[in-house]
Amino acid sequence: MADVQAPRVDASVKKRFLCVNRKTPYGTIYALEALEVVLISAAFEQDVSLAFLDDGVFQLAKGQSTAGIGMKNFSPTYKALGDYDVRKIYVEKESLDERGLAPADLMEITYEDEAEGFAEKPLIRIVSRAELSEIMAQQDILLNF
């Protein structure tokens, strides 16, 4: 029987991944799973960005308190994304508007810009629906949650 060879992995291949988040954080496991996948992809030095639209915008809401539902509040993890070299978090403006949310209702998520003396800069970019469609069309891989 012929030897089965492990697939060769070219570590220099870097793809553009966009993680598309469309669901509220605690009703299903999607939001937590998306976060896990993003952290793993970033650890493999891929170009990872996140998009929040439809009910996914609630994942970034400030002041989440899960004590009463017996689930872990994983929202502080989003603030660590900058340390994993994630530089792009897109939030769709129309989705915020439809839900009566404003950018000020979202958590502050920042990264330290090495090029500028580790100055803290915001990671969240508010984009229009048309801009988000354009961003999606520029990706190699779309991961849906």
Next chain:
Amino acid sequence: MPTLHTVNKSPFERSAFISALNHMRPGDALLMIEDGVVGARKASAFAALLENASQRCAIYVLAPDLAARGMAEKDLVPAAKLVDYGGFVDLVVQHARTQAWL
């Protein structure tokens, strides 16, 4: 290269279908699968939206999922084209990426 959008939820229950239509760019394709096939029914509340989208995007419906729900091509908006599982694979290959509106 265009994007293939898949929708697997009924538009009568979930917003996935509307979100897909809102984010599709000209030349993209929409493939309706599983419960998503009911959104392609002619004379339904969503028929006009779908016919409108078909001006700029191709619309496909997965035939086995349609048949399983007691429907056939005659029940769909005229713009919808049926594909089998092989056709599904062809669509994936023909597009640069797939956006699954879950």
